[in-house]
Amino acid sequence: MIPKARPPPCDQSGQACKSTTTSQYMLLVFSFLLMSIGAGGIRPCSLAFGANQFDKGGSNPNKHTVLESFFAWYYTSSIVSVLIALTGIVYLQDRLGWKIGFGVPAILMFLSALFFFLASPFYIKPKVCSNVFASFIQVLVVACKNRKLRYPNQNSDYHHKNGSGPQVPTDKLRFLNKACIIKGPEDVKLNGGAANPWNLCTVEQVEELKALIRVVPLWSTGIMISINLSQSSFPLLQAQSMNRHLTKGFQIPAGSFGMFMMIALTIWVFLYDRVMLPLASKIKGRPVRLKPIVRMGIGIFISCISMVVSGIVEHVRRRRAINEGLLNNSHGLVEMSALWLVIPNSLNGIAEAFSAIGSTEFYYLELPKSMSSIASALLGLGMAVASLLASVILNAVDKYTKGEGTESWVSSNINKGHYEYYYWLLALLTACNLLYFVACCWQYGPSADVDITKRMMELSDDDDHLP
Incomplete structure (x- = not known):
């Protein structure tokens, strides 16, 4: 049997109780904040990171359905974990008290983090070179700056990464194409990069923002x-x-x-x-x-x-x-x-x-x-x-x-x-x-009828953005 916690001693004015209650409240809010930050880091990235692990190189004729299965079982495992939390963890909290009820998830989370770092050397970890959100803002800013420019007649007037991706932007959401128009030779460095990313973007950056805008209606x-x-x-x-x-x-x-x-x-x-x-x-x-x-x-x-x-x-x-x-x-x-x-x-x-x-x-x-x-x-x-x-x-x-x-x-x-x-x-x-x-x-x-194996093998070729 778990003993009940004794209330803190109070003076006649009750200030000691009030101070203790405020401290406990702040600690609780801080713990919720940490959980929110942790969940915000894990949930959006774990699915993509897990999919990257299937890119082992080589060809496997059975890989064409592996991504679909991975998504299905990833989501199912999330549902099962919620089911366990609503039954097993709640049962522990109800029968054994809050200390055990919170202690068990804390231990499980510690073991999860430990296993994650122990297996870290075996993971496929694409290199990160830039921030995709900053890229979106750059495209919008440069497109506004260049709104009075005329669309070029030559494809060479569009800026793109050397040897990768499309060299010409698509016609959909065409007003964004002005963000990747080269106004003069001073806009491009000798190595092919933009002299100032806030004055010139690549075709790839423009197409990334277009893809997100096009998906939003279906997302809604x-x-x-x-x-x-x-x-x-x-x-x-x-x-x-x-x-x-x-x-x-x-x-x-x-x-x-x-x-x-x-x-x-x-x-x-x-x-x-x-x-x-x-x-x-x-x-x-x-x-x-x-x-x-x-x-x-x-x-x-x-x-x-x-x-x-x-x-x-x-x-x-x-x-x-x-x-x-x-x-x-x-x-x-x-x-x-x-x-x-x-x-x-x-x-x-x-x-x-x-x-x-x-x-x-x-x-x-x-x-x-x-x-x-x-x-x-x-x-x-x-x-x-x-x-x-x-x-x-x-x-x-x-x-x-x-x-x-x-x-x-x-x-x-x-x-x-x-x-x-x-x-x-x-x-x-x-x-x-x-x-x-x-x-x-x-x-x-x-919609893209993409071969799953090909799509996964592309992930490590150009995963150079940090969302």
């Missing part, structure tokens, strides 16, 4: 799925009001139903990667894989279906609650199995598997190889934006559906509210998002 289509996935509080209220018993002596905790999404995601990735693709390849007699952009669209569609199903389940649950006389009793138990919630949760997991893994691979293949870390960070950025937009949508629905004598759709009384309408509103927004996705695909044009 993934925000809606994250909004749907962030609706965790409503399924919790639903589960609390439904029969959660598997047996007479055991019932599933209401907060544990979110695990079905993670379980479905993990199972689906395994079936897709180890069963469906090999079977389809065997039937076709050639390697079969869905392009990342196709999987992104499928994920949006399944997410829409998930919201529709969630609304149907809630509609049935609410009607039964009213029939059982529980309209004014939001804590009453409805004679309906909570296992019905497994269906929308599982659909959410499958949608996440298609969309998140597909979009990460899409960014990684479409963006230049020098921006691989940015590609892996875009998914996390979308989730952050989605969390903010989800609050905006929820507040708007609560404000405009509540009136005199009328309960809000998202009322605290789940039986008086209309959560099904809210789910169907999200389904409608997701359907509109799917149409927007199709329009973005049409505007984007053909």
Whole structure:
């Protein structure tokens, strides 16, 4: 049994307690800050760094699906780690106290860092020569400076790296091309580099910024799925009001139903990667894989279906609650199995598997190889934006559906509210998002049908930017 901590001694004015509390609060905030900095360094870079490790040189005919499998299992391992944190670590904190609950993750993180540094000599570590964000700013600044210049007639008037990349910028987002126009011989040094990078950029720099700008509309289509996935509080209220018993002596905790999404995601990735693709390849007699952009669209569609199903389940649950006389009793138990919630949760997991893994691979293949870390960070950025937009949508629905004598759709009384309408509103927004996705695909044009092996082997040739 862990002894309880004694409160700090206080003087009559209570200043000692106040000072101790402030110190503890500052220490807690500082620890959160360190965790945020650490996560910000690990999450965007670990995926790209891990993909670089597959570039061992030579040719292997079985490498054509290795990157897709790596993305899938990397994301799955992240989900499994969250699952362990929400079950095992929480159990330790609840049973053995906060010291053990925080101590175990600290020990595991120490071992992880130790193993990382011990294996460091065996890693493939591309050299870093410049900062890609500074490069973006340079392109914008130089393009503004040169906005009055005319486009040259000769390709030699564009500045590019010697012996690498395109020598002429593409016509898309053409106004940025003025950043790489050579105005005179004084702009270029004898070794071929720019005399002043704030007066002249390379074609490669311009194309990198273009690639990021072109990807942004398709990136924005993934925000809606994250909004749907962030609706965790409503399924919790639903589960609390439904029969959660598997047996007479055991019932599933209401907060544990979110695990079905993670379980479905993990199972689906395994079936897709180890069963469906090999079977389809065997039937076709050639390697079969869905392009990342196709999987992104499928994920949006399944997410829409998930919201529709969630609304149907809630509609049935609410009607039964009213029939059982529980309209004014939001804590009453409805004679309906909570296992019905497994269906929308599982659909959410499958949608996440298609969309998140597909979009990460899409960014990684479409963006230049020098921006691989940015590609892996875009998914996390979308989730952050989605969390903010989800609050905006929820507040708007609560404000405009509540009136005199009328309960809000998202009322605290789940039986008086209309959560099904809210789910169907999200389904409608997701359907509109799917149409927007199709329009973005049409505007984007053909996505790169890149050979995976070739793409990975390119990573070490020109990974010279620090995101």
